[in-house]
């Protein structure tokens with residue numbers, strides 16, 4: 001049975017073109033970019049080129065506004081804690097949405113434990129942030145607001161321009177976690193009005209363990225990893241040359257191919273949604289139209305997402321996700337699904353399909369048949 005991988009939100013294979021481009025930076029070009037000699041200079045140039053490619057992907061005004069980190073988790077931590085701590089004289093309030101990834105929610109909660117006021121903005125049943133509530137809770141003391149560009153679990157794309165307008169009217173800073181959205185939909189930090197933006201390499205088909213943070217020139221941060229002063233003093237530690245070069249190339253390919261690939265995946269996704277929703281008591285989660293082009297998410301009544309996942313994996317060699325793709329080992333219901341108003345028992349029956357470059361239109365009937373058979377089988381076995 002051929003493998004059909006539908007869990008691109010949790011991990012992606014490195015694109016072979018990325019690997020080919022970056023492999024020389026494991027051996028032939030290996031210098032420390034902070035050194036003054038020519039071997040170090042060569043490495044510095046590679047990193048600066050990667051910065052340039054990433055800046056182009058999100059239309060940043062300047063390549064120097066990009067710094068490299070170990071991934072989206074670190075970028076989110078740096079953006080949130082770094083901005084809140086640096087600007088503490090302006091106030092001790094922060095705000096975020098109820099559907100953020102744990103790497104945003106947990107640093108926010110850490111600030112709360114340290115005396116900050118945390119405002120969590122609710123979302124509607126499709127996952128769109130309550131704009132009125134956002135506008136109501138922001139005060140001049142809110143040093144940072146963090147709202148994700150698009151959600152990895154339900155695919156909903158947030159109205160970033162509207163959000164940034166509200167944040168900026170009050171003279172505040174806006175951070176967005178764009179891990180799920182980058183490379184899938186066009187992002188323009190200047191037009192969208194974003195001050196800080198998180199990216200992950202692997203979510204662009206680049207190597208794992210590297211990410212980036214865009215920081216608008218006027219925004220000041222306190223480093224959370226002090227040391228030798230690399231990355232403009234904001235993130236110390238000798239840079240991972242291979243991974244950074246790979247991330248840059250991955251960003252370039254994603255930008256070049258986005259329009260065509262997103263259109264292709266959206267067609268597959270729409271067909272999948274149409275077929276899966278024909279299963280009895282199946283529901284789409286997230287927004288019906290304002291959603292990522294590669295993202296299809298559902299819930300089924302009276303069965304558990306974990307059982308669906310294991311049955312599809314073992315019975316059909318199809319890999320999917322349930323709940324949060326990144327922390328699905330917990331048996332707690334997904335906080336995202338609870339935030340969109342689902343009851344605990346409803347949130348347990350979730351299925352998340354995230355498509356990628358290996359998926360083909362001809363696989364749709366196979367996938368929907370496998371999901372239907374699995375759901376029907378589990379319901380026959382279910383005591384509910």
Ligand code: PMP
Pocket residue numbers: 009010070071072073074101103148151152177179180200203326
């Ligand atoms: N934010 C979002 C929206 C994610 O989907 C993920 C996981 N891919 C992360 C942050 C964390 O990424 P990482 O584990 O690479 O740090």
